[in-house]
Amino acid sequence: MTRILADGHGFLKGMIIFDAINLNTMNKELEKLAPSKRSAAKNIYASFQILKDAGGELPGKQVIEKIRDIEDLTEWEKQIYEKTGYVRWESILHFYTIDCIKAGFLRKNKGIWYLTEEGEKAISLGPVKLLETASQLYKHWAANNKGKQANDSEVVIELEENKTQTQKANLDLLEDQATAGIKDFIRNKNPYEFQDMVAALLRAMDYHTPFVSPKGKDGGLDIIAYNDPLGATTPRLKVQVKHRPDSSVPVDDIRSLTGLLNKDGDVGLFITSGQFTSESIRTARESHRHIRLLDIDEFIELWQEFYIKMTDEDKNRLPLHSIYFLGSNE
Known part of the structure; x- marks a missing residue:
């Protein structure tokens, strides 16, 4: 059982009690989710683990590459959106990292991803609960910043339906790609x-x-x-x-x-x-x-x-x- 306390800005205040979730339970919980959320939950969780193992920070490009190497991605996840040319699972991951940023679990700057102290603690929640918590805290943030009461339909909508967050995710992805391209150009110089x-x-x-x-x-x-x-x-x-x-x-x-x-x-x-x-x-x-x-x-x-x-x-x-x-x- 886990209890999360959040302040008015929607940031994690503490995790009180946690009973470890074994792998079988985690997989069963993932299977109950819709495909987009299932992909988000497992890959957000994997990215947090990767960042923790790397000392808390890595270029976003490297996080993506490591997930591609270690995760068993489905053919559905590997499909490319016709409108944007982006790989589905990568777009979904960027989309839901916005929830994690607003929740205080993650920071991004100049293409570098940083796992916060709260984010490292949140790993113990397991993939599904981590995503749910980030989404709930994002809902609190949105309600406080927009001056209105968030309802269930605003918590986390399917990727294709939330145009504002999809736009932010795409811009975030473009910025990561641009920074990575510049760094590769410099790397190849003598x-x-x-x-x-x-x-x-x-x-x-x-x-x-x-x-x-x-x-x-x-x-x-x-x-x-x-x-x-x-x-x-x-x-x-x-x-x-x-x-x-x-x-x-x-x-x-x-x-x-x-x-x-x-x-x-x-x-x-x-x-x-x-x-x-x-x-x-x-x-x-x-x-x-x-x-x-x-x-x-x-x-x-x-x-x-x-x-x-x-x-x-x-x-x-x-x-x-x-x-x-x-x-x-x-």
Whole structure:
């Protein structure tokens, strides 16, 4: 037996008692659901487990790939919607993750999915109860934000019938695909091409880049950037670039950059096509020198922000195309 307490905003407050559901019981409960909800329940549950095993966060693309590998997807789930070209089970999953986000179980940012503490606790509910709870909490959220009483028909409607939530799910799916495509493009660049992209971004931010390291030894620095052509005004950026899309920058690399900041007004900037270890982040934050770390997600965000200010030559290093979709007031 499980009792859920939710506040006025529909977020999970606590789980009091839970008796574990064995696999046979879970399967029987899933069989009672309509196909869309059955697919949602098992795949939402699988995604939460995947995120938990990964330490609480993963790119949405990787979550999808792992579900595809471990789940026994039916032919019905693998069918493609004619109107959108999306795979049915993926659309259903994105549709119901909106319930999980509003329930406080899940967060998404720049294509990364994050399992919250409440979401990790909710895994113990099992697939069916997890989905039901997320939907109920979403109903509470919708009622409070729309100023009206939600009724049973508003709890969770079939995917094809709820146009607003379907639109949000499709936009979410498109954003994940766009971010994944940009990251794949960057991953396929060599280190010097990525270094040139970093220099292009700095120029778009109105920095001058008199030094961009050629191939060979660079003395530990890849780029030096100034506020003015002569480098007479501060800050002066000393930039280290690492093209490591599938790994995290260790703390020793951050310490090496710190040792090169030997003049007043020097600012260290470390940019990677991957991520930073938690120790690296802590060391940069606590350093007596000013060091700014920029991971792949922040790099892409800045590239998008300053793209319009780039020269055509620099834009071609990572070309983008903007498309505007109808949004939502929620």
